[in-house]
Amino acid sequence: MDLCSPRSTLVAILVSVLVCCGGAAAQGPGTAYPATAEVSDQKAGSVLLYPYYTSGSGSANAHNTLISVTQTADVPQPTRIYLIRGNGTIVARHICLQAKQTASFPMGTLDAGNTGYIVIVAVDADGCPMGANTLIGDAMVKRATGHSAALTAYAYAALFSGTIGGCGPGSTTANVNLDGISYNRSPRTVAVDKVRSRADGNDTVLVLNRVGGNLATGSIGSIGSVSGTLFNESGTGFPFSFNVAQPQLVQTITNTFPATSPNFGTVVPPGAIGWMKMAGDADIGLLGAVINFNANAGAAASAFNGGHGLRALTVTPAASFVVPVGPGCS
Numbered sequence: 019m020d021l022c023s024p025r026s027t028l029v030a031i032l033v034s035v036l037v038c039c040g041g042a043a044a045q046g047p048g049t050a051y052p053a054t055a056e057v058s059d060q061k062a063g064s065v066l067l068y069p070y071y072t073s074g075s076g077s078a079n080a081h082n083t084l085i086s087v088t089q090t091a092d093v094p095q096p097t098r099i100y101l102i103r104g105n106g107t108i109v110a111r112h113i114c115l116q117a118k119q120t121a122s123f124p125m126g127t128l129d130a131g132n133t134g135y136i137v138i139v140a141v142d143a144d145g146c147p148m149g150a151n152t153l154i155g156d157a158m159v160k161r162a163t164g165h166s167a168a169l170t171a172y173a174y175a176a177l178f179s180g181t182i183g184g185c186g187p188g189s190t191t192a193n194v195n196l197d198g199i200s201y202n203r204s205p206r207t208v209a210v211d212k213v214r215s216r217a218d219g220n221d222t223v224l225v226l227n228r229v230g231g232n233l234a235t236g237s238i239g240s241i242g243s244v245s246g247t248l249f250n251e252s253g254t255g256f257p258f259s260f261n262v263a264q265p266q267l268v269q270t271i272t273n274t275f276p277a278t279s280p281n282f283g284t285v286v287p288p289g290a291i292g293w294m295k296m297a298g299d300a301d302i303g304l305l306g307a308v309i310n311f312n313a314n315a316g317a318a319a320s321a322f323n324g325g326h327g328l329r330a331l332t333v334t335p336a337a338s339f340v341v342p343v344g345p346g347c348s
Contacts, residue, residue, distance in 0.1 A: 053151055053175035057202045059327050062090055063173025064150050065194060065201060065339075068136035068157045069307040069327050070169060070225045070268075071101070073124075075131030081162040083125040087138055087171075089115035091152040096141050098341070102231075103134035104266035106238040110342070113138075134266055135227045135305075137339065138171075139194060145343045146185035147192050149176030159325075165223055165311040167325030172305055174201045189343040191234045196303060197335035204229045204303030204337035205330030209295040213248075213271060214310060217288040219321060222310045226267040226296070226328075229303030230337040238265040241304070246296030248278050250285045267306075295331060303337030305330075 051061045066087065074081035089095045099111040109129055113121055125132075136157070140150040155171040174196055176182075182200065185192040196204040214220040231238035241262035247255040258276035273281040276294070286292040298304055309325030312318075 053177055053202075055175070055202070056333055057172050057174050057196075057204060057330065059170035059172050061173050061175065062151050062154045063202070064140040064148065064153065064176035065174040065196075066136075066138040066153050066155050066171040067174070067229065067305055068138075068155065068169065068171045069227060069305050070133075070159060071125045071129075071136055071157055072133040072159065072161060073126040073130050074162065078124060078126030078130070080160065082160060084122055084158040085125065085136060085155065086120055086122040086157075087113065087115065087153060087155040088120040089118065089152055090154060091150070092117045095150055095152065096143065096145075097153065098139050098141055098145070100137040100139070100233050100341075101129050101132075101134055102137060102233075102238055102265060103129070103132050104264055104268065106236065106240075106265050108233055108236045108238070110233070133268060137233070139339075139341055140176075142181050143345065144185075144187045144189075145345055146189060147176075147182045147194055147341060149178045149180060149182070151175045159309070163221070163311060164313065164323070165221070165309045165325070166323065167307070167309045169307050169325065169327060172327060174204070176201055185343060191340050192343050194339040194341055196229065196337040196339075199335075203333040203335050205305055205328075205332070206301070206303060206334035207295055207297040207330070207332040208304050208306060208328040209293065209331050210308045211293055211329055213286060213292045213294060214312075215286045215288050215290055216272065216283060219312045219314045219318075220310055221312070222271045222308060224267065224269050224271055224306065224308055226262070226304060226306040228265045228298075229305050230339055231265065232340040234340050234342040239302070240264055241267060241298060242302070243299040244296050245299055246276065246294055248276060248282065248285055248292060248294045250292050251290045256280070256285055297332070301334055301336045303334055304328075
């Protein structure tokens with residue numbers, strides 16, 4: 019499905035002019051953000067990962083996500099969207115962005131009744147991944163439970179210029195290796211920088227995604243075994259572990275998840291805060307988000323709603339995507 023009109027094959031040439039050794043041309047005063055900086059939700063890139071989307075199967079008034087993607091450069095940019103549902107199935111879309119264009123899409127229209135995460139890849143006219151570190155984006159999420167957040171997309175910068183090596187008009191797939199050679203590395207250990215007490219009315223949802231998989235065949239691996247530590251306000255750690263048989267976890271933090279001894283309510287009692295970190299037992303990429311809802315936010319000075327992406331503490335070169343290749347915006 020195309021979400022735009024066709025583009026000229028000159029796109030790849032024009033965009034490559036803006037890219038030198040994997041770095042984008044400066045978009046304003048100051049020095050261009052270095053492409054070699056690791057994945058971040060505070061920069062532009064050639065691959066964007068939106069850590070969470072959800073949409074209701076009925077009315078989207080209370081349960082929906084609005085995703086946006088922006089081309090910051092002065093040339094058009096073909097892109098491909100991959101909607102990776104929590105159960106591992108994949109839906110692909112094409113977007114042809116005009117120069118300096120922002121496009122927004124409600125997930126209630128694109129993928130109603132599903133939850134997952136999103137990968138957007140900058141491509142050339144043949145559908146090959148390309149180094150065009152000019153894409154930024156975000157997702158505005160709202161759930162019927164009251165949880166809502168503005169989640170900025172994580173950007174992986176390409177460390178090459180032009181079209182990725184080995185891909186051309188006759189190719190059927192290409193590798194997007196998040197290895198620190200082709201693109202920035204992916205987080206392996208991630209953290210929730212603050213977890214508030216449930217006894218104070220807080221309901222915190224943790225989203226965790228496995229980064230990587232074959233988007234051409236729909237083979238997205240599960241997260242598998244995860245080990246982590248919950249820290250109390252004094253910095254004492256309490257270990258936990260869990261297993262996820264799908265590529266995405268969406269789980270409320272309670273006295274039974276994550277399972278610590280003593281339980282969460284004891285580690286983070288009324289009036290206190292804590293934090294937590296976690297990593298896959300296997301060498302996999304992880305990213306995600308945390309969203310908190312407190313029904314007393316409008317009446318209590320200490321109660322807040324909102325969310326953000328998980329913080330990256332360590333990175334790994336092991337994550338990669340296999341993407342299908344073929345004209346979609348040519």
